[in-house]
Amino acid sequence: MILWNKGRKVNERIVSTSSFTANNIEDISLDSYLMSISQVSGLRFQPIVFLNNGQVIAHEVLSAISGDPALFFSSLCEELHLAIFLWQLEEVRHLPESCWFNLPVAVFSEPYLISELIAAGPAMENISIELQDPENIQHLNPLQFNRLRSGVRRLQQHGWNIILDDLTSTCAPYLNENDFKFAAVKFDRTELRGNPDLEQQIHHARSLSSVIVLEGIETAEDLKIANTCKADAGQGFLWPERKVNCYVPEVVARRALLWGQRLEHIRKQRVAVNAHL
Template identity: 25%
Template sequence: MCQCETNEKVNELIEKKQYYHSYQPLFRFSDWELVGYEAFFRCESFTPEVLFTTLLEQDLMYELDTTSIYEAITSYAQSMTSAPKNLFVNILPSTLLHPSLPSFLEKLQATNSVPNRYIIFEINEAEQITDYRAFGEAVRRLRQDGFRIALDDVGKGVASLQRIVEVEPDYIKLDRYFATDLSSSEKKQRMIQLLVTYCRNHTFLILEGIETPEDLAAAKVLGVDIGQGYVLGKPGSLHHMNS
């Protein structure tokens, strides 16, 4: 497929909303209570790498990011038949800094039935942050509106530690690297213990990508607050939330 055809298909993807979201549960270790769900953007037409590159080239990243956020939250709200749980939705740093974000948030709050306090924006590691002052102000505006903040894939990118200090997130989501063979890796266990100590009493620590009962048990013993991964529940359609 030539680049012009790719560009046309990306535009069609956005205009016709040729994508969907899967929702994966998160559980609190202290009592195995369902904490909420993370919404994952899914598209059958492109690999994530091709889509990301094309969106950057066409300056369409903000448009798709906000459209995806809106659809993820709206679909979730329409599916709920009882009190809402937390919904984690990904957001790019460039979207947070975009001048049109305040008007988007106004639209979201005017049409969305899920209270803001149940929506956690996961700041994605895919982009670097060059202006931490402006970034910090954007995060403060989200909090003023009642939204909460998570840092996603912590430990994967080089800027993770600085973001933790600057953002002071409500949730830290550890990259799945730390969950793999956690039960047999003393190095990973020591690192997680350090983060558990840092997060105590002010930030919830979430471990992503837990796939075995042994690693699940290790995370719980180490004091991780919340778990997410295939051993707890795979991403799926909304119908499973009410089944």
């Protein structure tokens, strides 16, 4: 995944509670959310291609950002991630092709947001969700890890295809087949070059999924490496992306604000309960 993996460390937000009151969060947070969504100028569609025949099997859908992508994604809270995700779904709902979208560990680890996602509508066969930042799994405490695993399984039970994005040799030890199964596993672009163990790691990753995608393919040499390592599919600038201009409506920010307010209340309740244990 190229852009949508720049979110904050998951534990910074999961265990925090805001000092804002219910009265002033409306004034402060809505403006912040509106400022964030105003930076989205469209959607990018990056093809994911079977290596054996060149067939496009899906497109990863990313937000096109008018400003600094790293700064933008690092500033997003999980409720805004989810609100933008649902907006993206609406924008592509009419398309017949398969589309893969991104959500961070922080969303998968929050039971309330998983419930909101399930309540938003039924899963679609041509839509998959990428767990985009597995490097953040190492920052979870046991309770948060259980919530992550539960979130993935709840969505799968409701028909969602879940894909593991950006797998690296660093985060691989935190994942095993006893905890997770995925519709596909995508190796991070940094693994393509200079990793002598890539073929072996791809083989091991098949315990998580039978479909392996290698990201970062930009040249014929990259494509050769991907085939040599026995990946099933590839993604990268070797295959041109397309862009659709569109803008996020204000209702997305207001939806995120509502979820944020509810999350503040839920997390304060959790802190109160833990304080009495």
